[in-house]
Amino acid sequence: MALRRALHAKGLRYRVCAHPLPDLRRKIDIVFRPARVAVEVHGCFWHGCPEHHRRPSANSQYWRDKLARNINRDRQTRQQLEQAGWLLITVWEHDDVELATERIIGAVRARRP
Secondary structure: HHHHHHHHHHOOOOOEOOOOOOOOOOOEEEEEOOOEEEEEEOOHHHHHHOOOOOOEEEEEEEEHHHHHHHHHHHHHHHHHHOOOOOOEEHHHHEOHHHHHHHHHHHHHHHOOO
């Protein structure tokens, strides 16, 4: 929510939880359609943050498999979007909101038609 508020305060308008491609069965957190920029906000636990993720000790095989599926789905989503000419920006939950906002603004402005 903090990222969305910051983007809105800077004058950017976007779609939330939208399908950027008709064939993509996944929703993307923030979508800028005219610029073809998609933003995914990843949680450290659910997406296997290289810096902060720690696997639970209980039911470890389930969580190992679940994390592998999430990471694979994230990779497939990126490939599909890039093949269709989209830019996917990943923002981790621990990233600085202001830095992420500036990065997104730069990408959107550079790719606007």
